[in-house]
Amino acid sequence: MRAAVLVFPGSNCDRDLAVAFEKAGARVSMVWHKDTGLPEGVDIVAVPGGFSYGDYLRCGAIAANSPICGALKKHVERGGFALGICNGFQVLTETRLLPGALRRNANLKYICKLVGLRVETADSAFTAGYEQGQEITIPIAHHDGNYYADDETLRALNDQDRVAFRYVENPNGSVESIAGVLSENRRVLGMMPHPERMAEPSHGGTDGQAMFRALMDQLATA
Template sequence: MKFAVVVFPGSNCDRDMYYAAKDALGEEADLIWYKEANLDGYDAILIPGGFSYGDYLRSGAIASTSDIVTQLKQQAEKGVPILGVCNGFQILLESGLLPGAMLRNQNLKFMCHFEELVVENNQTIFTSEYEQEEIVSIPIAHNEGNYYCDDETRAKLEENNQIVFTYKTNPNGSVSDIAGIINEKGNVLGMMPHPERAVEALLSSDDGLKLFQSMLVNWREKHVAGA
């Protein structure tokens, strides 16, 4: 399996993503500069956290207007798995690949610590290796992680089982304790917590590794088992 890790000016979790895919998971991975990106030929796309364009205007807003977003939308339409974490999630929201928006944390402070998440939907290509309602420990590191959507959107997310992760104890004020959501098609996941920072016990948790393992297992079932 071959991963593309998209790098924007201001990305600072790209190496973490690269390590998770290449070293922890043991698969191929490339760091792709956003201006030179050609996403054809990759089996999955990872959009890392950080502060793309310094979070000017709104987090992820400027990055969402870059040419690579057109490619992201094309790849999403093809069914290629796309994972956006933290700033990557914000970019997915700003580009319309996922519904909703991010507000400042309710306490108006940057937050950086481990949080317990609940796996609300383990029937996705990103969560199949988890148990339903499994509690996992994944770190957060954000200032604008307060997920917001209107009542109609929230009802739709709940109806379609698009809420993938929730916070056991909501740290930032997110609607319905939402920590991660998926698109209707099931191949674009955005989440604020950082699974790539929890892929080894040495990092205080390896609960995030199952997310990348889920992607690999589902890719193998589709491309190897049927070959």
């Protein structure tokens, strides 16, 4: 599997994400935000956490209009896989590759801590390494992680089994405790928690490791 990790001014989780992919066995390329194309043969594009462009305007809004996001959209439109984590999730909603929006946390404070997540579906390349209903522990670190979608969108997400994760105890006010959602073709995942920060024993746990290993297995046969 070949992964491309996008890098924007203000990204600070790009290297962590690259290492998680590498340890799972992927070949990883780092791709700068001013590039207009992706490396040949890329299977999955990963949009990392951080504070792209200083989170000016809205979190992820400027990054969504960068040259590389044009290539990201084309990659997704032709059936490619994409993963957005934290600020990357915000970018994916700003590009409209995923529905909904990420708003200021309900308590108006930055939150950085371990949280419990419940796996809502194992029916995706991202979550195939978990069991439906399994509870895992993954860290969050965000100020604007309060997921919002209108009633029609929520019905579609629930009816189509596209809610990937929910918080066990909602830390930020997200509607229906949603922590991660899938695209209609189930090949794009956006989530606020950071699985790359819980991917090896030195991190204090390995609950995020299953996502990267499952991606390796699933994309090998996709």
